[in-house]
Amino acid sequence: MFESAELGHRLSKEDYAAIEPTLRTELLEAQFDLLENKDFSVVILINGIDGAGRGETVNLLNEWMDPRHIEVHAFDQPTDEEREQPFLWRFWRALPPRGKIGILFGNWYSEPIGDRAFGRIKKAHLDQRLSELNRFEAMLSAEGVMLVKFWFHLSRPAQKKRLKALEANPDTRWRVGEADWQFYEEYDRYREVAEHVLRRTSTGIAPWVIVDGTDPQYRAVHVGRTLLERLQRRIEFVRKGFRPRQTAAPLVVAPDERNLLNALVLNQPMDKKEYDKQLEKLQGRLALALRSDAFARRSLVMVFEGMDAAGKGGAIRRITEALDTRKYRVVPIAAPSDEEQARPYLWRFWRRLPRRGKVTIFDRSWYGRVLVERVEGFCSEADWMRAYTEINDFEDQLVSAGAIVVKLWLSVSDDEQLLRFKARETESFKRYKITPDDWRNREKWPLYEPAVCDMIDRTSTENASWTLVEADNKYYARVKILRILVDKIDAALKA
Secondary structure (H helix, E strand, C coil): CCHHHHCCCCCCHHHHHHHHHHHHHHHHHHHHHHHHHCCCEEEEEEEECCCCCHHHHHHHHHHHCCHHHEEEEECCCCCHHHHHCCCCHHHHCCCCCCCCEEEEECCCCHHHHHHHHCCCCCHHHHHHHHHHHHHHHHHHHHCCEEEEEEEEECCHHHHHHHHHHHHHCCCCHHHCCHHHHHHHHCHHHHHHHHHHHHHHHCCCCCCEEEEECCCHHHHHHHHHHHHHHHHHHHHHHHHCCCCCCCCCCCCCCCCCCCCCCCCCCCCCCCCHHHHHHHHHHHHHHHHHHHHCCCHHHCEEEEEEEECCCCCHHHHHHHHHCCCCCCCEEEEECCCCCHHHHCCCCCHHHHCCCCCCCCEEEEECCHHHHHCHHHHHCCCCHHHHHHHHHHHHHHHHHHHHCCEEEEEEEEECCHHHHHHHHHHHHHCHHHHHHCCHHHHHHHHCHHHHHHHHHHHHHHHCCCCCCEEEEECCCHHHHHHHHHHHHHHHHHHHHHC
16 A cells, blocks of 8 residues: 555655645635635544654645644643543544634544554454444544545655654754654554555545655645645535435334334332332432442443423432532533534534543433434434434443443323423423423424334443333332432442
8 A cells, every 4th residue: 555655756846836836825715715614624634654744744734724724633642531531532522613624643543553563452453443433434524524634654764764864953853752763663563554554444435645755845745735636626516516425224113003112101100208218228329339439430421311391300300419519510402502513413422521430411412313303304314314323333432431321211191291391381480491392392292202212222232221211200210210320330330
């Protein structure tokens, strides 16, 4: 894959001087077209061999274009907070909004390549990570991100010559350290791993561009023209109204119309006396579990979904009553803000993940894409169909990073929901809990029911299973939720 980059590409200073002004102008014009229309964002990945001109190229792009609309992120060793989170967490936080360009130096490829080249992980682990990255990049592309991936290459002799030249110059000597020479010693192994990675991750939506880093003039023009052509083509496609064609296989309803929801017996018995007894006991278990040394190395992510007036708020309050206010956060999810709409769908949820020893409770969640957005037509069928896999990947990453994920769906019968709606309208302290949307959603329940069943069926996994809660009796529902919660926490901490 690197053979063409070792041909010794050259561009004379005269040719470069003739090309540069026009290239800079056209890049700037394309950047402002992007900024004005905000149809997509651009993420440029900078990877490659030490000494191949990666840093110089990033500086040059900032010089050629308007740096106010370019976000450069250089990733080094992860911080303590970043180590507590899933691998992709810090990269999600760096994604630019639509209309902007993000340059990621030392991105999601650096660590897997380095770990494999220096023997810290096995090939099977590397290949698993590469499969995850391919799915991640496919999701970014579907969410309106244009990925441009550059690999800056040097031959082994060229790298040695480059490092020695930098060391010999007092002005650049600081740029060469012990780690650079260590990489040089492992050049052949590093190249072998890099070739494997690039071959496995060069896809139709995000192909790798190999850049010969020997000659700075050639390198600059190659990168500039590649970026310009990608921008111009994408802008032209958008201008003409072209959109990537996405299709989805239909979901089939069971012939007998029996499903996970209508099979539930929603009015389960429990009186106030038994409720008070169970509540105190379970809240005590919960408090002790979350104060334990074992939980200090984990985190808890709770997802509350359910029908309107099913009792999500009341159940959440019974949980938080048992918790130290410094340890938890309740995140109510409503319609996305302009900032959130400008980025991939899951971005706003990645930003709210808890650190180790902490709890985050989502009142509504990322499942909005396969529920309200599906029913209301806010996204295409292909968008919500691919969301099942994206959500499963997201939750798998949470669990792999040490999070305990608990997901609850609360159901009430049609008659019970109507009683609660009317009570909310008549009781002054509950009026804020009923809106015209609640009545409208009630009329749309025949559309929501299959969406909920599909959601549970396709996202109840061994790592993050759903629990269905029969919620006509609030006492029973709250106790069941607390019991499920403490049982899952106990099992996870023992494991």
